Amino acid sequence: MSDQVKQTVKKVFEDLATSLETGRMEAKIKIGLTIDGSELGLDVMKQAAFAIKQKNLFDLVLIGSDVEWAAEFEHYSTTDCQKEAAELMEELLDSGEIQGCVTLHYNFPIGVSTVGKVITPALGRELYIATTTGTTSGARNEAMVLNAINGLVAAKACGIKQPTIGILNVEGAKTVERSLIALQENGYELAFGESQREDGGKVLRGNDLLLGSVDVVVCDSLTGNILMKLFSAYSSGGNYETLGAGYGPGIGRHYDRNICIISRASGAPVIANALEYAYELAKGKLGKVSQAEYQKADQAGLKQICSELTAAPAAQTKEIEPPAKEIVTSEIAGIEIMELEDAVKVLWEADIYAESGMGCTGPIVLVNEKNLPAAQDELKKANYL
Numbered sequence: 001m002s003d004q005v006k007q008t009v010k011k012v013f014e015d016l017a018t019s020l021e022t023g024r025m026e027a028k029i030k031i032g033l034t035i036d037g038s039e040l041g042l043d044v045m046k047q048a049a050f051a052i053k054q055k056n057l058f059d060l061v062l063i064g065s066d067v068e069w070a071a072e073f074e075h076y077s078t079t080d081c082q083k084e085a086a087e088l089m090e091e092l093l094d095s096g097e098i099q100g101c102v103t104l105h106y107n108f109p110i111g112v113s114t115v116g117k118v119i120t121p122a123l124g125r126e127l128y129i130a131t132t133t134g135t136t137s138g139a140r141n142e143a144m145v146l147n148a149i150n151g152l153v154a155a156k157a158c159g160i161k162q163p164t165i166g167i168l169n170v171e172g173a174k175t176v177e178r179s180l181i182a183l184q185e186n187g188y189e190l191a192f193g194e195s196q197r198e199d200g201g202k203v204l205r206g207n208d209l210l211l212g213s214v215d216v217v218v219c220d221s222l223t224g225n226i227l228m229k230l231f232s233a234y235s236s237g238g239n240y241e242t243l244g245a246g247y248g249p250g251i252g253r254h255y256d257r258n259i260c261i262i263s264r265a266s267g268a269p270v271i272a273n274a275l276e277y278a279y280e281l282a283k284g285k286l287g288k289v290s291q292a293e294y295q296k297a298d299q300a301g302l303k304q305i306c307s308e309l310t311a312a313p314a315a316q317t318k319e320i321e322p323p324a325k326e327i328v329t330s331e332i333a334g335i336e337i338m339e340l341e342d343a344v345k346v347l348w349e350a351d352i353y354a355e356s357g358m359g360c361t362g363p364i365v366l367v368n369e370k371n372l373p374a375a376q377d378e379l380k381k382a383n384y385l
Contacts, residue, residue, distance in 0.1 A: 031278045033045065033049065046069050047268035047272075048271035057276065061073065090257070100259070103260070104266075105261070111253060113134030114261050116129040116248040120212035126212070127209065127214075128217070129227055130148060130154070130218050131221045134250055140172050142309040144220055145306060147221075150251040151218060152216060155215050157284035158280045158284055163216050164193035166193045167202055167217075168218065168223065169205055174339075177202050183297060194214075232246075241266045245273035246262040246266060258286050258287070262274050320349050321348070326353045326368040332372070332379065335379070335385065341356060347375050350374070352374060
């Protein structure tokens with residue numbers, strides 16, 4: 001621990017002793033901001049810092065270069081080195097001197113990913129995007145299931161008691177939906193929202209993102225990162241993020257640091273919003289909420305569900321020939337794109353002729369109208385629906 005941090009910790013205990021003596025126990029939350037590394041220069045940091053100072057919600061602590069305006073704040077001086085700032089930020093978080101921090105770049109461990117927050121343009125609703133940076137798992141479907149837990153953690157820490165959740169219509173969406181339904185059926189408290197498109201469902205389209213049809217949208221981190229950039233910078237041409245609260249806090253099993261990420265293209269409004277997001281998370285006890293949610297999910301079989309998602313598929317031992325060809329006009333939707341051809345073969349093996357196709361809402365299996373009920377039953381038994 002550096003001498004600077006040791007002195008700060010000493011001051012914390014002295015202030016606590018004074019509070020006990022005077023009967024004033026409530027201390028202001030402190031949120032850090034690393035100020036170096038933005039492509040937009042230090043001026044955006046200055047604007048965000050003074051916007052926060054004016055609101056007086058919490059105490060802002062700056063970490064970074066010696067700049068004249070930093071004298072207006074509690075300031076920990078570093079050279080213009082992101083590694084040094086990150087190490088100091090960790091010390092301050094772990095010592096309890098600050099309860100959260102906003103930074104431009106941070107290497108989260110595998111298993112941790114960030115939950116961004118935006119305001120949707122159609123109705124001005126808050127939308128949590130789970131997730132936007134980091135790698136929750138090397139297996140895509142498992143990552144998205146864990147991302148769902150992370151999104152719920154962020155929303156609950158910010159005061160939403162029962163967040164609604166939806167899954168973005170990307171590769172893996174239907175598999176993830178089945179896994180989350182299994183988790184729900186095993187007793188995990190999970191409230192699905194619904195697409196506002198005519199056919200509804202738990203899988204969301206692009207329109208639902210614009211509307212904010214749910215509180216938390218689940219996707220992979222790469223897709224989430226693109227969404228954050230589009231939501232935050234679509235009005236500026238792309239090189240200055242004006243909207244939203246940044247890419248959010250890193251969340252994962254056994255992880256409790258409140259570190260929120262912004263981009264090197266984040267403008268002053270986004271930086272200020274990210275600081276307020278970090279404050280909400282600190283006030284809502286992010287680490288405790290995360291621990292509680294993972295415990296509840298584990299009790300509902302999360303680890304077993306994840307192990308099934310990462311298990312190697314069984315090798316195909318025999319070639320399956322299709323039955324006699326029939327006219328196929330009835331559609332069965334809701335099958336994962338990567339499982340579509342396997343689902344067709346399941347029906348062939350049950351002596352039901354089927355073909356794969358692509359409908360307006362995604363992959364479909366086509367069967368003859370007379371075979372529709374039986375085909376649906378077979379696909380449900382094989383866990384494709």
